[in-house]
Structures are given as C-alpha cells and as structure tokens.
Amino acid sequence: MGSSLSCCCGESTDTSGEADERTTLLTDPVASSGSLQWAPSDESTMQYAGSLPKRPDEQSAITKILHETATNVIDVAALRPNCMEPNEYLEKKNFYKTRLSSFLNSPWPAPGTPRKYILRDIPDPERVLSSEPVSKNNYIMMMRLAPRVTEAVRSISVNHKEDLIVPFVIP
Amino acid sequence: MRKFLQDIVQKVIGLECIVIADRDGVPLVAVSDDKIPETALMSGLNSTFGLASLQAAKIGLGEALTTICVYSSYQVVQMDLEGLSVTFVGATDCNTGHILAVSKEVSQALVELKSKTEIDVAQP
Numbered sequence: 001m002g003s004s005l006s007c008c009c010g011e012s013t014d015t016s017g018e019a020d021e022r023t024t025l026l027t028d029p030v031a032s033s034g035s036l037q038w039a040p041s042d043e044s045t046m047q048y049a050g051s052l053p054k055r056p057d058e059q060s061a062i063t064k065i066l067h068e069t070a071t072n073v074i075d076v077a078a079l080r081p082n083c084m085e086p087n088e089y090l091e092k093k094n095f096y097k098t099r100l101s102s103f104l105n106s107p108w109p110a111p112g113t114p115r116k117y118i119l120r121d122i123p124d125p126e127r128v129l130s131s132e133p134v135s136k137n138n139y140i141m142m143m144r145l146a147p148r149v150t151e152a153v154r155s156i157s158v159n160h161k162e163d164l165i166v167p168f169v170i171p
Numbered sequence: 172m173r174k175f176l177q178d179i180v181q182k183v184i185g186l187e188c189i190v191i192a193d194r195d196g197v198p199l200v201a202v203s204d205d206k207i208p209e210t211a212l213m214s215g216l217n218s219t220f221g222l223a224s225l226q227a228a229k230i231g232l233g234e235a236l237t238t239i240c241v242y243s244s245y246q247v248v249q250m251d252l253e254g255l256s257v258t259f260v261g262a263t264d265c266n267t268g269h270i271l272a273v274s275k276e277v278s279q280a281l282v283e284l285k286s287k288t289e290i291d292v293a294q295p
Contacts, residue, residue: 072229073229074226074227074229074230075226076226084195084196084197089195089197092193092195092197093197093198096193096197096198096199096288099287099288100199100200100284100287100288103172103283103284103287104172104173104200105172105173106172107172107174107175108172108174108175108280108283109175109279109280124184
C-alpha cells in the first residue's frame with residue numbers, strides 16, 4: 001500500500017519525502033485541518049503529537065472565505081454617499097478650481113481643428129425655419145446666373161503644352 | 172472648454188446642467204443654462220454612481236457605463252467617461268438619445284481634462 005501510494009504521490013510536496021498510509025492525496029487547507037487532521041508523516045505526528053490542530057491554516061481559510069463573501073455581497077447600506085472629510089473635499093475642489101481655470105477658459109475644440117461634421121445642430125429650428133425667405137429678385141438672379149456658372153465650370157480644361165507621360169531613363 | 176459645455180446645454184433642449192466630477196464626487200466643472208441646482212453639485216450624487224455601478228456589477232451583468240434615471244420632474248444621466256463621472260441633469264421630456272449622442276463629443280474633451288488633473292496630481 002505504502003509503495004503504491006508513493007508511486008501515486010511521487011510529485012507531492014511532502015517535506016518528509018516519505019509517503020505512508022496516512023498521507024493525504026489532496027492538500028486542501030480546509031480538509032487537512034480540523035479534528036480529522038492527517039499528518040503528512042510519522043515523524044511530524046510524533047513531533048506534534050500533543051499540539052492542537054493547525055489553527056493558522058483553518059484561520060486563514062476562514063478569513064479567505066469571509067473576505068470572498070464580503071467582496072461578493074451586494075451591500076447597499078454600505079454605500080455611504082459622502083465618505084470624504086468636508087475639509088478634504090473643499091481642499092480638492094479648490095485645487096481643481098485653480099489648476100483647471102486656464103484650461104476651462106480656453107476655447108475647445110482648439111481653433112483650427114477641422115470640423116468633424118458638415119451638418120451641425122441648431123438650438124431651435126423654429127426660428128431658422130420661420131425666418132424671412134430669400135427675396136424674389138435675388139432668387140431670379142440666382143436662377144439666371146446658376147446655368148452660366150455651371151457652363152463656366154464645365155469649360156475649365158487643362159491645356160497641356162508638354163507630354164503628359166515622361167519616360168524615365170531606365171538603364 | 173466652459174463655453175463648449177455651455178453650448179451643449181443650450182443645444183440640447185431641456186438639458187439643465189452638466190457636472191463633471193472625479194471618482195470621489197468632487198466637481199471639476201459644472202455648467203448650467205440657468206442656476207445650477209444645489210443637489211446636482213452634491214458629492215453624494217456624483218460619487219454614488221461609481222460605487223453603485225461596482226455593486227451592481229456583482230449581479231453578473233458587468234459594470235454599468237451609463238445610468239439613466241427618470242424622476243417625476245427631472246432625468247439624470249450619469250456615465251463613466253475616461254475615469255471621470257459625468258452627470259447630465261435635464262427635464263423629464265428631454266431627449267435622452269440626444270444627451271447620449273452629445274456625450275461622445277464631451278468624452279474627447281475629457282481626455283484632455285483628465286490629463287491636466289493627472290499632471291497636477293504628480294506635481295503637488
């Protein structure tokens with residue numbers, strides 16, 4: 001039995017290096033502590049024969065469980081709205097005020113930044129839509145000139161005097 | 172920057188004020204069309220969002236980025252942008268979609284704002 005266990009637990013982390021029938025296969029801190037504690041070897045059993053079970057292991061396991069529960073529980077009552085000291089709050093507020101005043105008064109977006117959209121929002125469309133329409137004379141002039149402008153734009157052409165394709169000197 | 176936020180308040184019909192605060196709820200900037208209501212500047216309002224979001228994340232749906240609360244006379248849209256908490260307070264009939272669309276513009280400005288505060292923290 002002992003030999004077969006030692007084969008199975010060849011890579012176990014026992015400090016004694018010897019495995020016997022009392023060696024635990026699992027090294028779970030909760031399972032290995034408490035009243036049913038199994039010592040890793042005869043040597044350690046002899047050494048800690050009269051001592052209490054491993055308290056620190058149990059304690060740390062309990063603390064771990066407690067900590068995990070505390071982080072996972074949704075504690076609405078703990079959501080205290082103002083956990084800062086009033087003077088600390090004021091100090092921080094003034095700090096931000098002095099440091100950011102220049103930035104807040106500077107224009108944003110910085111001048112020269114290209115506009116992202118062609119269209120832009122207008123605060124109240126009613127005012128724009130109800131404004132005076134274009135006068136009749138201006139409309140007639142626009143209608144008269146628009147075809148001429150179109151004609152002019154169409155007549156723009158490139159008048160080349162040299163060859164457009166130039167062969168490079170390839171050795 | 173303040174002008175930029177002021178323009179947003181005017182542009183979005185029904186929006187009353189914008190408050191940008193850090194994670195502790197200390198306001199960095201607060202702009203309003205009219206007078207800013209005292210309650211909007213309460214550190215409790217601004218800091219609770221972050222805490223509540225963290226707590227709500229434990230339900231298993233992940234951390235909330237935006238919360239929209241509509242009350243009888245106001246609506247409050249809070250979001251976590253670039254590590255800062257941004258609170259929009261508007262009328263109940265204010266277009267919430269417009270506020271969310273506008274928040275994208277604000278977030279660009281917040282990058283700069285955040286960097287300014289970080290540099291300042293490094294040099295007390």
